[in-house]
Amino acid sequence: MKTFVIALLAVLAWPLSGVAGAAPATAAAAAAQPAAQTAADFRPADSRSTDLRPPDLRPQFLLTGAPSRDSQDLSGQWTYSKDLYRTGLTDINGWVAKSRMQRYRDVDVAAEEARATTDFYEFDMDRAPQVSIPGAWNAATPAMRHYDGLVWFQRKFKSPAPDGGRAFLRFEAVNYRAYVYLNGKEIGRHEGGFTPFVLEVTGALRGGENRLTVGVDSTHDAQSIPTFITDWDLYGGITRPVRLIRTPATFIDDATLALKADGRIAGEVRLQGEKAAGQRVTVAIGTLASATATTDANGRAVFDIKAPAKLERWSPDTPVLYDVRFAAAGDTVSDRMGFRTIAVQGSQILLNGKPLFLRGISLHEEEFGPNPARNMTEQASRALLTEIRQGLGANYVRLSHYPHSETTLRLADEMGLLVWSEIPVYWTVDWENPAVLRKALAMQAETIYRDRNRAAVVMWSVGNETPVSPARTAFHGAMADNVRALDPTRLVSAALLVERGKENGEDVTVIKDPLVDKLDVLAVNTYAGWYGNDTLDALPGLKWQVPADRPLILSEFGADALAGYRNDGMKKFTEEYQAEYYRKTLAMADRIPTLRGMSPWILKDFQSPRREHPVFQNGWNRKGLVSETGVRKQAFGVLAEYYRGKAAAAGK
Structure with missing residues (x-):
């Protein structure tokens, strides 16, 4: 027990693992990662937190209320390529993956092959078989039913350039590890098969056609959550929707309200962007109540509102939901929310x-x-x-x-x-x-x-x-x-x-x-x-x-x-x-x-x-x-x- 307590203290000084994070400096560096990822290998490269207080566990981006935002649904037919030996990430002996194997490359393989050069490729994501996303690959074909390992997915989509705003990819769930690339550039990684993660793509998104590639590794081990032994099916793949979300340069990243035991409604709004500080924030609970607050130097505004007399509490017998609207800095987020105590x-x-x-x-x-x-x-x-x-x-x-x-x-x-x-x-x-x-x-x-x-x-x-x-x-x-x-x-x-x-x-x-x-x-x-x-x-x-x-x-x-x-x-x-x-x-x-x-x-x-x-x-x-x-x-x-x-x- 003493050994574990010492180790528990030690983890407080480690960078946060298991959440979405920045990519390694180069795609080559990413490819050089060992086939068997350790927690240290998989952690975000730019995280330097030194304690375990709640802010340390807050993902870099949340985009609360994402369903109400301006977004492009990337569901539909994606191509896929199996990679059981992980050749798209690493070569033998832990060397950098060979370019002819790197499935995330932004390349038209058919066009390159037509040039009749000495180069050749052992993949072509454009001509690969298709699978419906979202959905586990286990249901795609009988051959994929019990496949457990790395699979690459690709989706081309058209988009205007960010044009002064910001752009994000929001994955609702990828099981289990995700390696995300846009137009050949690694955007980030995530570990955990059932929670969302958000990656900013403002600098990588181009006007016109874009190539999104996601490596999904379904392998579980003694250090994964869950481990490799369960009593349910450990489905692999992009199992929930993927959306491209656009926001203003300064935007509402998080907005929450809850009814407290004392009958007041408390919550907060957090902005991100260069102009996040000193912004006037408004919240409206249907037509029952509204309030304003101003963000502090960190872009955070706090609300503490007296519950309206006509507020109907949510319960199984009366599951009343209110249209709640948050607004600040030219950005708005809407949500359907109920209020109750437990x-x-x-x-x-x-x-x-x-x-x-x-x-x-x-x-x-x-x-x-x-x-x-x-x-x-x-x-x-x-x-x-x-x-x-x-x-x-x-x-x-x-x-x-x-x-x-x-x-x-x-x-x-x-x-x-x-x-x-x-x-x-x-x-x-x-x-x-x-x-x-x-x-x-x-x-x-x-x-x-x-x-x-x-x-x-x-x-x-x-x-x-x-x-x-x-x-x-x-x-x-x-x-x-x-x-x-x-x-x-x-x-x-x-x-x-x-x-x-x-x-x-x-x-x-x-x-x-x-x-x-x-x-x-x-x-x-x-x-x-x-x-x-x-x-x-x-x-x-x-x-x-x-x-x-x-x-x-x-x-x-x-x-x-x-x-x-x-x-x-x-x-x-x-x-x-x-x-x-x-x-x-x-x-x-x-x-x-x-x-x-x-x-x-x-x-x-x-x-x-x-x-x-x-x-x-x-x-x-x-x-x-x-x-x-x-x-x-x-x-x-x-x-x-x-x-x-x-x-x-x-x-x-």
């Missing part, structure tokens, strides 16, 4: 000061269909959330095990679904490696900065099913502290493992995890009746011993069933077994006095290479209440009926 009092969770039971379900980011590409369009996301909100009668969704798309979060706001959000510190990571902790904190910050304005988000999770050790607990403790520093308005939780022991001759389930001291809401995963030797009939009588002073959520429980497999006795994988498992587990849950919510595992069957039974699984985890194509299983109705009873008892 708090814990004893063993109660209070939404807008009233006790709340979280009727939920867990969800992976996969659209319905036999060949999902993790392309969460509004239609795809709405289909999933509608099953949750209307089909199950839920008011809550656990977005597992990573930050889900902005589209999903904004729909949760609109539809009235409370959200648990987490980053993929899952099962195990390199707990004693300060660079890995730094990476986790950076991912966490990117998530919080993206979603602070979403009323639906009420809980930040700092981990899932991680084995207890001093180093692990210190790691998670640093994450919990980071959440409170960056966003004190929301609750902190984690999905913990439980233990079974004997007390007075009886089996008792207990939480023996020192991390509970860092959490507002306790959450546990339990699979008694599926894993282990418990019979279904034994489940209602299982005894729990949990802290009485904090609310508890059953963050996971579930059993597999193959949709349509019925009437074969009470065998595992039948719909009848799954349905009875839910009945018995819910009876057990009703006997836990501090239980304030649940998110059973899981809404939909999802792909997982761990699950290879040739009859029942075939690469799918079958714990969904609906199949991958949307067929409801018997257990769906069991949970929906239970939630209807909970809602009726609460007077909803």
Whole structure:
């Protein structure tokens, strides 16, 4: 433990890794990077921060409210080229990649070949096969289904020159490492598969045709987050939209508001640009209220507004969103925002000061269909959330095990679904490696900065099913502290493992995890009746011993069933077994006095290479209440009926 603490102190003096950053000085220098990237190799070259305070974790650019900005959507058909041996980045022995392999070069290969010189090329991105972006390459062709490595993507687009303003590329998500080039110039890099990053391209963008090339490396290792072992599919590619965004020379980079416990609305606006200081900033909350402030020397303006008397608070029953408009220095940003409070009092969770039971379900980011590409369009996301909100009668969704798309979060706001959000510190990571902790904190910050304005988000999770050790607990403790520093308005939780022991001759389930001291809401995963030797009939009588002073959520429980497999006795994988498992587990849950919510595992069957039974699984985890194509299983109705009873008892 002492060694880890010393290492943790040492990381405070390291440049920030795992976020978007400036490129190496030359493309050749980038190509010379070793094939196996270390955290030090991958970090931004120009970061020199010396502490871990929240500003240190703030990305260079945020572009909050990006959907409302002047932008060019670069979705569509991109060409791609596999590069399993990473020849586009580095040659043998770690030498600079040969020019004939550098796929990011701004060159018309066909035209060069027509000149009949001694040069030749071993790539041609213009004539390469095509794939739809956004979307994981795993769904593109059968040959790409289990490809894991480096793939190059290219998109040509036309654009006017910046003409006095500024231009940025905003990637909503690239899984897992991204190397970004525009017109042959490296713009930046990013590590982390589920959070956005913004790169300025003002100096590289040219009027007319531009060539955007992105190298995407899906490889995970012991230092990545998550590591290479999970129970879901580690899709690779540009999985969320890419946009070219234009702003004035001085622009609004960040704008946020939140309702505080004292009934006031607080927030801030941050400008970037040469004229960021001394600017008058206005904010308008629909037609209810407006306020002004002036930016300080750093371009920051702070607001503290009395909540309007007619302000209607956001809740699942009344998911009211207001058109909020920020304006400064000739720039405007708009957003749809709700205002509510969330708090814990004893063993109660209070939404807008009233006790709340979280009727939920867990969800992976996969659209319905036999060949999902993790392309969460509004239609795809709405289909999933509608099953949750209307089909199950839920008011809550656990977005597992990573930050889900902005589209999903904004729909949760609109539809009235409370959200648990987490980053993929899952099962195990390199707990004693300060660079890995730094990476986790950076991912966490990117998530919080993206979603602070979403009323639906009420809980930040700092981990899932991680084995207890001093180093692990210190790691998670640093994450919990980071959440409170960056966003004190929301609750902190984690999905913990439980233990079974004997007390007075009886089996008792207990939480023996020192991390509970860092959490507002306790959450546990339990699979008694599926894993282990418990019979279904034994489940209602299982005894729990949990802290009485904090609310508890059953963050996971579930059993597999193959949709349509019925009437074969009470065998595992039948719909009848799954349905009875839910009945018995819910009876057990009703006997836990501090239980304030649940998110059973899981809404939909999802792909997982761990699950290879040739009859029942075939690469799918079958714990969904609906199949991958949307067929409801018997257990769906069991949970929906239970939630209807909970809602009726609460007077909803």
